[in-house]
Amino acid sequence: MPFDVVQFPGAGPDDRASSRSSRRLVGLWLLCMCLMIGVMVVLGGTTRLTGSGLSIMEWRPVTGILPPMSEAAWLRLFREYQAIPQYRLLHEGFGLAGFKHIFWLEWTHRLWGRLIGFAFLVPLVWFWWTGRIERRLRPRLALIFALGGLQGLVGWFMVASGFFPESTAVSPYRLVIHLTLALILYAAILWTAFGLLWPRPALLLPRRSAVASADGMVRPLSAVLCALVALTIVAGGFVAGTHAGFDYNTFPLMxxxxxxxxxxRLSPFLLNLTANIAAxxxxHRVLATLTALTACAVLALGFARPQLRQVLRPRLVAVGAAVAAQYALGVATLLWVVPVPLAAAHQFGAVLVLTASLxxxxxxxxALNRRQLKDMSSVDGQADGAAPRPRRLIRPF
Ligand code: HEM
Known part of the structure; x- marks a missing residue:
């Protein structure tokens, strides 16, 4: 019997849901959702970077799936777009062909959002209906779906700020909310998928050993790394939102x-953190550097301790590679003054860094409780060559 199968004789209706095959199926579906969200982040970034985000000035969640069907419809939309300040300041004279170009990017971004909703809802209902989702997971997945819907609304809330008089871009605050909610959704789905695919921690570290032993330090360090990655991402959202990447294009000096x-420069002082390009x-540079240093510390610890190295090597390598590449991409984006392909890659890099650190x-x-820990020890501690005993319930997150 494979150790990951959770089978209780005569257990309740969650039997099917907690079987290995159901957990793997649901876990893989959730990983696919993460991939779709990753693509969405790049699409959103490209839409922003090419100044396409304000080209659709309506919020029609269902009927908006249809693009304009006639020349008259195209002309009507183009005329509406010509009335907003962004057209006059950024795209004046680019003609209907130019308008169509930016329209299709924003339309694809919105279409992909709808597809994500569809690809989440349909399997969710099916898995739920066929008893493949554990009871405990159901409220979480329902909440994730609701937050996904909210993300669509937040997207529109952000776009609407671009139509304010004399504004040529969306509000940086709304952009950060949109980016942060996207990555919270991504992290929640990824964490749930990991819990289903790897129901127990890869490393047996009792709660007490964290901090108390050198090996145990890996846990708080990893948590600090995740927190720093989150802060760096939010700070990056403000860099993008205030167009700060177009100034101070030198590194490391500014x-x-x-x-x-x-x-x-600004007063009150706190305003500098979100509205002063220099600050x-x-x-963002400081937080990214702290992230990189913390990643180096985790890697140094992980590779120095044999027990950690043996179990965590692929994850440590992934963290190291993702953070190094993202740092280099950030510097390159800055030095080359935000070319679209580099900036879009930097945005996707943030998703990879988040994935590796999570x-x-x-x-x-x-482990969740003492019994789990004992059950895990009974499998992990089989140095005497005894046949391993199947573990009992390991909650999948
Ligand atoms: C772990 C390291 C880093 C992470 C996780 C990170 C993350 C991010 C994120 C999420 C954005 C916002 C993207 C968007 O909303 O479009 C961003 C933007 C930006 N970052 Fe970073 N970044 C990192 C390192 C750096 C470094 C070291 C630099 C340069 C010194 C840098 C320069 C930039 C610039 C110039 C932008 C604005 C690009 C734009 O306008 O699209 N980043 N970063």
Whole structure:
């Protein structure tokens, strides 16, 4: 009997849901959802970077799936777009062909959003109906679906801010909310998928050993890494939202200084963190550097300790590679003054960094209770060559 199968003789209606095959099926479906969200993040980034996001000025969740069907319909939409400040300031004179170009990007972004909703809802109903989803997971998945719907609304809330008089782009605050909610959804789905596919921590670290032993330090360090990645992403959202990447295009100095002279230009001081280009860009650099240093610390610890190296090697390599590539991409995006392909790759890189750090944290998370720990020890501690005993219930997250 495979150890991961959770089978209780005469157990309740969750029997099918907790079987290995159901968990794998549901887990793989959720991983596919993550992939779709990753593509969506790149599509959203490209839409923003090419100034396409304001080309559809209506919010029609269902009927909006149909693009304009006649020349008259195209002309009507183009005339509406010509009335907003973005057209006059960014795209004046680009003609109907230019308008169609930016329209199709925004339309594809919205269409992909609808497809994500569809690809989530239909299997969810099917798996639920056929008893493949454990009871405990049902409220979580329903909440994720509701948050997905909310994300569509937040997207429109963001786009609407681009139509304010004299505004040529969306509000940075709304852009950050949109990006953050997308990545919260992504993280929640990924964590749930990991829990289904790898129901127990890869490493047997009792709660007490965290911090108390050198090996145990890997857990708090991984948690700090995830927190720093999250903060760096939010800060990156502000860099994108305030167009801060088009200024201070040198590295590591900013205008000849390590800390830009204009860091505290605005008052009150807190406003600098979100609205002052110098401070916004500097904070993103600092947070990214702290993220990279923490990743180095996790890697140094992981490779120095044989027990950690043996179990965590692929995850450590993934964290190292993703953070190094993302840092280099960030610097390149800055030095080349935000070319669309580099900036879009940098946006996707953030998803990869998040994925790798969550995979590491998931592998070293504590077992849920003492019994689990005992059950795990009974399998893991088979140095005497005795046949392993099947474990009992391991909750899948
Ligand atoms: C772990 C490291 C990093 C992470 C996780 C990260 C993450 C992000 C994210 C999520 C964005 C917002 C993308 C968007 O909304 O379109 C962003 C934007 C940006 N980041 Fe980073 N970043 C990192 C390192 C760096 C570094 C080291 C630099 C340069 C010194 C940098 C420069 C930029 C620039 C210029 C933008 C704006 C690009 C645009 O306008 O599209 N990043 N970053």
């Amino acid at each position: 205008d000849g200084h390590l800390i830009p002279a204009a860091y505290d 916004v860009q500097f904070d 995979a590491l944290l998931h592998a070293v998370r504590p």
